[in-house]
Amino acid sequence: MSIIFHSDRHVAHRGFSVGYRKDMCGGVLTGLSGVISSPGYPQEYSNNADCSWSIHVSNTSVVSLVFLDFQLENNEGCNFDFVALFDGPTVTHRHLGKYCGADQPPKTVTSSNQLLVVFKSDFNIGGRGFKAYYYSGECQQILSGISGNFSSPHFPKIYPNNINCHWSISLSPGYRIKLFFTLMDLEDRNSQTDECDYDSVTVYDGGTQDDALLGRWCGKDQPPSLVSKGNKLLVVLSTDRNEAHRGFTASYLGVVPVNISCTRSEFSILIPQQSVPQLERENIYLGNPSCTAQLSTSVYKIQAQFVNCGTSGQKRRNITVMVNKLYIVFSDGYQKNVQEYFVQCDAQRKVASVSIISAEERHQEEQTQKTEETGGPQRHNSDPHDLSDIVFISICVLAVILMIIAIIWLVLL
Numbered sequence: 484m485s486i487i488f489h490s491d492r493h494v495a496h497r498g499f500s501v502g503y504r505k506d507m508c509g510g511v512l513t514g515l516s517g518v519i520s521s522p523g524y525p526q527e528y529s530n531n532a533d534c535s536w537s538i539h540v541s542n543t544s545v546v547s548l549v550f551l552d553f554q555l556e557n558n559e560g561c562n563f564d565f566v567a568l569f570d571g572p573t574v575t576h577r578h579l580g581k582y583c584g585a586d587q588p589p590k591t592v593t594s595s596n597q598l599l600v601v602f603k604s605d606f607n608i609g610g611r612g613f614k615a616y617y618y619s620g621e622c623q624q625i626l627s628g629i630s631g632n633f634s635s636p637h638f639p640k641i642y643p644n645n646i647n648c649h650w651s652i653s654l655s656p657g658y659r660i661k662l663f664f665t666l667m668d669l670e671d672r673n674s675q676t677d678e679c680d681y682d683s684v685t686v687y688d689g690g691t692q693d694d695a696l697l698g699r700w701c702g703k704d705q706p707p708s709l710v711s712k713g714n715k716l717l718v719v720l721s722t723d724r725n726e727a728h729r730g731f732t733a734s735y736l737g738v739v740p741v742n743i744s745c746t747r748s749e750f751s752i753l754i755p756q757q758s759v760p761q762l763e764r765e766n767i768y769l770g771n772p773s774c775t776a777q778l779s780t781s782v783y784k785i786q787a788q789f790v791n792c793g794t795s796g797q798k799r800r801n802i803t804v805m806v807n808k809l810y811i812v813f814s815d816g817y818q819k820n821v822q823e824y825f826v827q828c829d830a831q832r833k834v835a836s837v838s839i840i841s842a843e844e845r846h847q848e849e850q851t852q853k854t855e856e857t858g859g860p861q862r863h864n865s866d867p868h869d870l871s872d873i874v875f876i877s878i879c880v881l882a883v884i885l886m887i888i889a890i891i892w893l894v895l896l
């Protein structure tokens with residue numbers, strides 16, 4: 484646009500003052516992720532707008548677009564104001580959708596590494612417009628395996644600035660998810676506010692950012708291991724415009740729904756067959772492979788006396804707790820994957836519990852055992868013969884008393 488000011492040779496006045504603003508509209512976007520919105524959002528968009536965003540990501544990945552807010556003039560056919568999406572750099576590429584009105588468009592994923600977003604408005608009647616996020620390949624992952632690993636983009640090199648990356652873990656209903664951060668190295672918290680204002684990793688207890696917050700971390704703060712309430716978990720990495728570090732690595736385990744109970748003498752473990760449809764009963768055992776589960780009415784069941792399956796007693800604050808490990812073998816021809824669960828029973832109170840053991844925890848346990856074997860501190864809390872010892876000593880004492888009574892009786896006679 485050009486404005487020409489012209490004055491002649493006579494009579495002058497104060498003149499004029501005019502302001503201008505750039506209508507942020509369209510452009511070429513090449514980041515791993517980003518945000519696009521209609522001009523002036525969340526204020527009403529201008530009439531006669533014509534914007535195109537060309538999103539171009541690395542050759543090996545695809546682009547996903549998620550709308551966060553959407554309100555355009557509505558009409559059937561969306562001929563007045565609309566957002567149109569194309570599976571490539573130009574409007575001649577495959578049409579992915581045309582949207583108007585107030586219904587949020589569905590999440591769109593391209594088949595190529597380019598997405599074209601076109602927004603047009605006609606000469607009257609507007610709306611709030613729209614706001615959308617896009618993500619690409621290594622910045623966005625949907626994980627559905629029984630276990631998995633992921634890390635920040637470009638790890639172990641430094642992560643990019645200005646990104647907003649999502650990892651969604653989604654498992655079968657009934658499962659829970661245990662998440663561990665094996666390494667955390669982000670920009671430090673803001674020393675003024677003591678908050679993670681610059682770069683952060685945020686974990687949500689569900690599939691969206693509206694779900695409950697499990698925590699937000701930055702700097703080198705090591706998050707504790709986290710367990711979801713349901714079968715979904717969302718991890719979001721946000722970074723600001725400068726200073727970047729190595730990022731993070733994380734791994735997760737799907738926690739199989741295990742129903743455990745105990746009596747004074749045995750464990751009872753139930754796992755719905757539909758939770759582990761890929762497994763056979765031989766894949767589920769307590770202590771050792773000779774104690775496999777039985778299948779009855781679509782439930783895998785292990786009923787095991789404490790004297791069997793390698794169950795042992797551990798003394799904790801004068802209470803003897805019966806402990807063992809439940810193994811669930813997901814290994815296939817390609818990959819070894821054996822889950823270990825720590826099971827325990829307070830036989831006095833008949834209270835049982837079960838918790839999954841991660842590879843890191845298993846490693847720690849092995850280290851502890853090694854220290855003990857090489858003359859480290861003796862373990863006092865483990866004694867499988869604890870109960871029977873007490874009974875044995877009691878019988879001995881009783882026998883001695885009876886013997887003394889018998890001897891006294893003989894002497895008196």
Ligand SMILES: [Ca+2]
Pocket residue numbers: 556563564604605606607608609
């Ligand atoms: Ca309009």
Ligand SMILES: [Ca+2]
Pocket residue numbers: 644670681682722723724725726727
């Ligand atoms: Ca930063």
